[in-house]
Structures are given as C-alpha cells and as structure tokens.
Amino acid sequence: MSVRVRFAPSPTGGLHLGGVRTVLYNYLFARHHGGEFILRIEDTDQSRFVPGAEEYIFRCLKWCGLEPDESPLHGGDYGPYRQSERKEQYRQYAEKLVADGFAYYAFDTPEELEQMREHYKTESNPAPQYDHSIRKKMRNSLTLTRDEVIALLEKNTPHVIRIRMPENELVSFQDMIRGTVEFQTSLVDDKVLLKADGMPTYHLAVVVDDYLMKITHAFRGEEWLPSAPVHVLLWKYLFGLDQMPQWAHLPLILGPGGKLSKRDGAKYGFPVYAMNWTDLKTNELTEGFYERGFLPEAFVNLLALLGWNDGTEKELYTMDELIASFDIERVHKGGAKFDFEKAKWFNQEWIKLKQPSELRDVVYARLLAADLKVTDQALLETVIGLVKDRCALLSDFVQQAGFFFKAPVVLDTAAVLPKWTEAKAVFFEACMQRLKELQSWDHAAIEETFKNLAADHQLKPGDLQLPMRIMLVGGKFGPAVFQIAEIIGKAATLERMEYALRQLRDQASA
RNA sequence: GCCGCGUUGGUCAAGGGGUUAAGACGCCUCCCUUUCACGGAGGAAUCACGGGUUCGAAUCCCGUACGUGGUACCA
Structure with a gap:
C-alpha cells in the first residue's frame, strides 16, 4: 500500500512555525517513501472562518517548496478537500x-x-x-x-x-x-x-x-x-x-517562556509565521520569516532540525538531502525551544552557499524596496559576491550593498573625528588630486597611489584607511576599501571624498 | 484538580549499562584582517532530584520536582 499523509490545517489565521514543521515532516515522509502528500482544509467551525487564510496557507507552502500532491487547488481523486x-x-x-x-x-x-x-x-x-x-x-x-x-x-x-x-x-x-x-x-x-x-x-x-x-x-x-x-x-x-x-x-515548538505564540514573536523580536499575516479584525500584523529576510531553503532546513536529526553531525541540508535521510522515528519526544540566533545562523550559511546569481533577484527586490535603484545587473552580482558573507538576513543586503549604489548621506564621522588632524585633511586633498589624474581605475592602482602619497606625507596608510572607508561607505563595515572605490568609479569616489571632507572640516572646527 | 507527554551545558543536540559525555548556535580569549564580516585556534555541562537494580547508570525501574499539552457543539 502506498504511503499517503496529510496536513490538515484550519484556515483561521497565520501559519505557525510548528505548523510548517508539521507540513515539512509530512512532506519529507511522503517523499522518502515515494508516497503522496495531501492538504485538507479543516474548516468545520464556521464561526472561526477567516477569509484569505486558505490562500495564505497555499502561498506559504509554495514559498517553502512544500506543495501538496492533492489539495483543493491541485485536485486529486479523493476530493473535495475542504471539509x-x-x-x-x-x-x-x-x-x-x-x-x-x-x-x-x-x-x-x-x-x-x-x-x-x-x-x-x-x-x-x-x-x-x-x-x-x-x-x-x-x-x-x-x-x-x-x-x-x-x-x-x-x-x-x-x-x-x-x-x-x-x-x-x-x-x-x-x-x-x-x-x-x-x-x-x-x-x-x-x-x-x-x-x-x-x-x-x-x-x-x-x-x-x-x-x-x-x-x-x-x-x-x-x-x-x-x-x-x-x-x-x-x-x-x-x-x-x-x-x-x-x-x-x-513535539511542540516552544518559545522563550513556554508554548511558542505570536506574542513571543512580538515580544522578543523574531518572526513566528512563515509569511506576514495581518489579522483583519485587529489589524495586527504578525511578521513572517519571508519578510524578515529568510531564504526558504534555510527556513526549511532549520525547521527540519528542530526536533529531528539523523544522528550525524550534518546540519546543512538541501531538500533532497532531507528527503533522503528523514526518519520519523528519530523525531524527538520532547519539545524544542526555538532559538532565533541559531535560525539566523542557518540563513547565513545558506546565503554563503548560494551563488551571487541565485541571490540576485531577491536582493534586487530588497534594494528596490529600500529605494535603491539598480540598473546594472552584472554589477549587482559582483557586489553580492563581495558582501554576501556579511549578511545573515536578506535584509542585511540593504546596508551591506546599498552604498555601492547610493552615496552615504549620514557619515559615521565620530569614528574618525577623535584622531582627525590637519595633516590628514591635507593628505586627502592631495589624494583627491592624485586620484583624479589616475589613468587606470582599478583597486591595485588606487591602493598604490594612496599608499605612496601617504608615505610622501609621512603618514601611516593604516591611519588613513578608516577615514577613507567612512568617506566611501559611511560606516565601519564593508569589503576592502579600494575594491569599493574601483566599483563605484572615479567620479563617485571623488564626490564622496569631497562631501566627507567638507563635513569633517566643519565638525572638526565646531 | 484530573489526565497525557516530556526532562543531557543558556539554546539545538549525539550518545540508550563501562566514552576524556560528540557536534552546532550563542558567549569569552587569541590569530588572520590597520573596517565589519568570513576563516582558523582555544575556553566554559557529570546528564532535574531522590531512591533502587547492577561489579558498574546519563543510559534500566520506581518515586518526587519542574515544564508542557489537554480537560469546548475550537481545531
């Protein structure tokens, strides 16, 4: 007899972490045994019916890559699939x-x-x-x-x-x-x-x-x-x-204080639902992992490991690997407390695993939503490759990649002001001149120019790199500074230096 | 209250009679890096408690405690 399993939610609201994990275990079990996974809507309580909840469940499952073989939407021989x-x-x-x-x-x-x-x-x-x-x-x-x-x-x-x-x-x-x-x-x-x-x-x-x-x-x-x-x-x-x-x-998935609730999410600042859900009556929004910046692969991966493991040290699994090693009898009896830090780690690992090209579309959407318009897709991929190891969530790309496409307005001048000197100001004025004259605009040439000039001014390059970074990036983060200069180009580099220099001058004298 | 289920470091957890009680996250120290990350090297549990069984228990049994779920014409 072929394996048939089902997930049977009632369409009353958002889809919980625990709910998604139940779907996942059903799905993995079905696939592992070459069986079918059915979605049945348990809407027998008319007083609790919430419009849109069913569509929402389908959207979540689709995003997670856990689509049923039979359901109200996908059909099947045992319908109808709504109670x-x-x-x-x-x-x-x-x-x-x-x-x-x-x-x-x-x-x-x-x-x-x-x-x-x-x-x-x-x-x-x-x-x-x-x-x-x-x-x-x-x-x-x-x-x-x-x-x-x-x-x-x-x-x-x-x-x-x-x-x-x-x-x-x-x-x-x-x-x-x-x-x-x-x-x-x-x-x-x-x-x-x-x-x-x-x-x-x-x-x-x-x-x-x-x-x-x-x-x-x-x-x-x-x-x-x-x-x-x-x-x-x-x-x-x-x-x-x-x-x-x-x-x-x-077993149950628990929150910091007990059974995991959407309250916990609001209280401790982490998502509890797969995707954003707004309660129509109260207008209350409960955040989703999708919107928070999780990759579906990471979400599925972390959920699979919350209450199950295959006995090896492996922690990073693709869906196919999960299907191959999943065993319902190795699921734990005791509930597991959800740890958002570990969840973020899974996401970070998955971002590292991905090629820039695979990340391009989702990152593009994030940047666009943050009002950063990217026209050069190839450039975007280059940037992603440079910064993705610094991102735990997709939303981190806004900060980590944003300055490549838009000059920083607010600069962390506090990071350089205490050690700012007139000698440095003079150096950067000269540096701008040199860079303006620079023939080949690549990071090696920029760095060489920068360091030679520093020697001329009897300043340590190391003491100058942080100010340079603040000028181009706005803050103390990001890839190698000359790399950034190369990518944003000569014009933008000079503009940012000038803008920053003016601010530093004003603030130093104030 | 009653009933069920559970209990290995802060968290996820391996291990199911004899192990120096894996590993991961987080935390701390150091290295790399004159940014932030990444990467690398280290540091920190005696297994809820009390009784048994046994030559020997985190591992088996019984209690207790604690946690959690149920106790609806809700799922």
Missing part, C-alpha cells in the same frame, strides 16, 4: 455509531451544559466533563425513552451526537515517536462528534476523512495526544483498527 464541502458525508457515520450503540443523541442546550458544569464543579474537580457518570443525568438518548427521542428528533430539536466512551477499558496504540501510549477510557469525556449545525467536530471528521482519503500515516502536534483515544475508538467502531493509519504525535 465544509464534505459536510453531507459525516452524518451517516455518526448515525451508524448511534445505531451500533457507540454514540448517542444529546439534546442539552449550551445553557444546560453550563449549568451542569457549574453544578458539579468542586475544588477537586474544577472542570467537570460530560462523561460516563454525568451523561446519566443529562438529556440524551440514553436517559430519555425511545419515544421521547423520536419525538424530539421529529421536531428537529437541536442536538449533537456524542461518542459513548466505554467505562473501564484501556485504549492503547503505537505512536511512531512515543511507542505505546495508553489511556483509561473512564477518564475521557463523551466528545461531541456531530455538532448541532450538522458539521462534524474534528474528532469525527479526522477519522472519516483519513479513512476515505486512504491516509496511511497521520502526523500531528502533540496537543492532540489527549484526544487520541477517541480517535482510536472511532476507528475501531467505524472501520476497524487494521485500517487505522499509524500515528505520530510531534
């Missing part, structure tokens, strides 16, 4: 469970449920569950007579269908990451399977759809572990345990 469009199929399964005695109708109103919780709440049990003991005291098809139930149903009385959890059974299953996991059924409540609006809850939908879509391996976040016994039982009742996919519950 809202499959609504009609769920009821029959719920009814079958009722008929077989594994589920029941419950007519309790939200108010009655609230009363029940209030009534049975004690200090030692602050959150009473609708379970085997409570259900005997509620209005459902277990407590009402058959005629009463029929009458209520005929009158279209709002009702839900709940699973009837067995009283004293041990439910266990094999988790691919955690091994045997066991639950005592008495401690699990009678989860709603079909809501009053006719929509299934996650519990019913996930089982029915995984069955109908022939899912062989089901990976999801650890937060689902407590409801796993419900799902296992549903599989047993509906389709047989031998049909059930193999489960793997992925």
Whole structure:
C-alpha cells in the first residue's frame, strides 16, 4: 500500500512555525517513501472562518517548496478537500455509531451544559466533563425513552451526537515517536462528534476523512495526544483498527517562556509565521520569516532540525538531502525551544552557499524596496559576491550593498573625528588630486597611489584607511576599501571624498 | 484538580549499562584582517532530584520536582 499523509490545517489565521514543521515532516515522509502528500482544509467551525487564510496557507507552502500532491487547488481523486464541502458525508457515520450503540443523541442546550458544569464543579474537580457518570443525568438518548427521542428528533430539536466512551477499558496504540501510549477510557469525556449545525467536530471528521482519503500515516502536534483515544475508538467502531493509519504525535515548538505564540514573536523580536499575516479584525500584523529576510531553503532546513536529526553531525541540508535521510522515528519526544540566533545562523550559511546569481533577484527586490535603484545587473552580482558573507538576513543586503549604489548621506564621522588632524585633511586633498589624474581605475592602482602619497606625507596608510572607508561607505563595515572605490568609479569616489571632507572640516572646527 | 507527554551545558543536540559525555548556535580569549564580516585556534555541562537494580547508570525501574499539552457543539 502506498504511503499517503496529510496536513490538515484550519484556515483561521497565520501559519505557525510548528505548523510548517508539521507540513515539512509530512512532506519529507511522503517523499522518502515515494508516497503522496495531501492538504485538507479543516474548516468545520464556521464561526472561526477567516477569509484569505486558505490562500495564505497555499502561498506559504509554495514559498517553502512544500506543495501538496492533492489539495483543493491541485485536485486529486479523493476530493473535495475542504471539509465544509464534505459536510453531507459525516452524518451517516455518526448515525451508524448511534445505531451500533457507540454514540448517542444529546439534546442539552449550551445553557444546560453550563449549568451542569457549574453544578458539579468542586475544588477537586474544577472542570467537570460530560462523561460516563454525568451523561446519566443529562438529556440524551440514553436517559430519555425511545419515544421521547423520536419525538424530539421529529421536531428537529437541536442536538449533537456524542461518542459513548466505554467505562473501564484501556485504549492503547503505537505512536511512531512515543511507542505505546495508553489511556483509561473512564477518564475521557463523551466528545461531541456531530455538532448541532450538522458539521462534524474534528474528532469525527479526522477519522472519516483519513479513512476515505486512504491516509496511511497521520502526523500531528502533540496537543492532540489527549484526544487520541477517541480517535482510536472511532476507528475501531467505524472501520476497524487494521485500517487505522499509524500515528505520530510531534513535539511542540516552544518559545522563550513556554508554548511558542505570536506574542513571543512580538515580544522578543523574531518572526513566528512563515509569511506576514495581518489579522483583519485587529489589524495586527504578525511578521513572517519571508519578510524578515529568510531564504526558504534555510527556513526549511532549520525547521527540519528542530526536533529531528539523523544522528550525524550534518546540519546543512538541501531538500533532497532531507528527503533522503528523514526518519520519523528519530523525531524527538520532547519539545524544542526555538532559538532565533541559531535560525539566523542557518540563513547565513545558506546565503554563503548560494551563488551571487541565485541571490540576485531577491536582493534586487530588497534594494528596490529600500529605494535603491539598480540598473546594472552584472554589477549587482559582483557586489553580492563581495558582501554576501556579511549578511545573515536578506535584509542585511540593504546596508551591506546599498552604498555601492547610493552615496552615504549620514557619515559615521565620530569614528574618525577623535584622531582627525590637519595633516590628514591635507593628505586627502592631495589624494583627491592624485586620484583624479589616475589613468587606470582599478583597486591595485588606487591602493598604490594612496599608499605612496601617504608615505610622501609621512603618514601611516593604516591611519588613513578608516577615514577613507567612512568617506566611501559611511560606516565601519564593508569589503576592502579600494575594491569599493574601483566599483563605484572615479567620479563617485571623488564626490564622496569631497562631501566627507567638507563635513569633517566643519565638525572638526565646531 | 484530573489526565497525557516530556526532562543531557543558556539554546539545538549525539550518545540508550563501562566514552576524556560528540557536534552546532550563542558567549569569552587569541590569530588572520590597520573596517565589519568570513576563516582558523582555544575556553566554559557529570546528564532535574531522590531512591533502587547492577561489579558498574546519563543510559534500566520506581518515586518526587519542574515544564508542557489537554480537560469546548475550537481545531
């Protein structure tokens, strides 16, 4: 049987780091085994529907290079791939469970449920569950007579269908990451399977759809572990345990203080979503890795290694390498704290790995967005080659490459002013003259001219290079200074020197 | 509260009875570089705690602590 896995998000907002990692592990597993990766939209909660969220998910997956084989967009033989469009199929399964005695109708109103919780709440049990003991005291098809139930149903009385959890059974299953996991059924409540609006809850939908879509391996976040016994039982009742996919519950990704939230991102200044997401109601923007300046290769790479490794010292992987070495059973049990510093390191490594030509388009876009117009693409590649080892994020290119295309306006004169002397001013005036006369404008010739003149003036070249750098760059960074001069050209070099000299003169006398 | 899951340096982590307890990020020192990076050489954990089992435990078992998730007609 060929491997089929699925990622099943609900379109309620931004796509989280943990979500992307779940996609990634699904994707890697599918590719590793030559299987299919399916995307199913779990939009059964109409009250939480957010317009644009589904499109957003597709954009994120595309950027990450994790596109599904089957989805609402890509089609496939097991559609529709949105649960809202499959609504009609769920009821029959719920009814079958009722008929077989594994589920029941419950007519309790939200108010009655609230009363029940209030009534049975004690200090030692602050959150009473609708379970085997409570259900005997509620209005459902277990407590009402058959005629009463029929009458209520005929009158279209709002009702839900709940699973009837067995009283004293041990439910266990094999988790691919955690091994045997066991639950005592008495401690699990009678989860709603079909809501009053006719929509299934996650519990019913996930089982029915995984069955109908022939899912062989089901990976999801650890937060689902407590409801796993419900799902296992549903599989047993509906389709047989031998049909059930193999489960793997992925560890959580944690923030500095606990579960990673978009709050953490805002608080500590790092992105939490794959791409920018703006909440339409609050207008709140949550930053994405894409916008922050991450390469998708780096993003995927760092996520893969957050909770998994192949046992070797290798840390930098291409997607193909990940596919080749990924093994779900080597995924950790414990949650991993996300470290933005390490994330940046991955990005930096990936920028170093890339050829300038591969970086050209994204860097061009960044510069353009920063109001730096680049007309010479070949020049841009040269510049990228010179500065990329200094960039951890794509956004760093604005500073590291920007001065090649636009003269600095604000200069870090504070870096030279303390040691600025009239002798240096005289030197630079002379230097400008010499450079103006220079025949071949290449860095070696410029450097030679510069150093010879320094000797003539009995100044140390080293003491002059920093001022020269500030003149051309504006700050204490960037590649070799004569290299910069060569690239920006004679005219720009002289202009920048003159501009800077004027500022230094003014500021030194002030 | 109850239930589940987890716990190797600040972080990611290898190692699963006998090792000097890998490696990476970050941090610090030095070298290279008279900028900033890159690169190179070094420095800093006894494995949450307490009991067992064993000749021997980070590795197995049991408790405790801590963390984290669930406890909705949300997923």
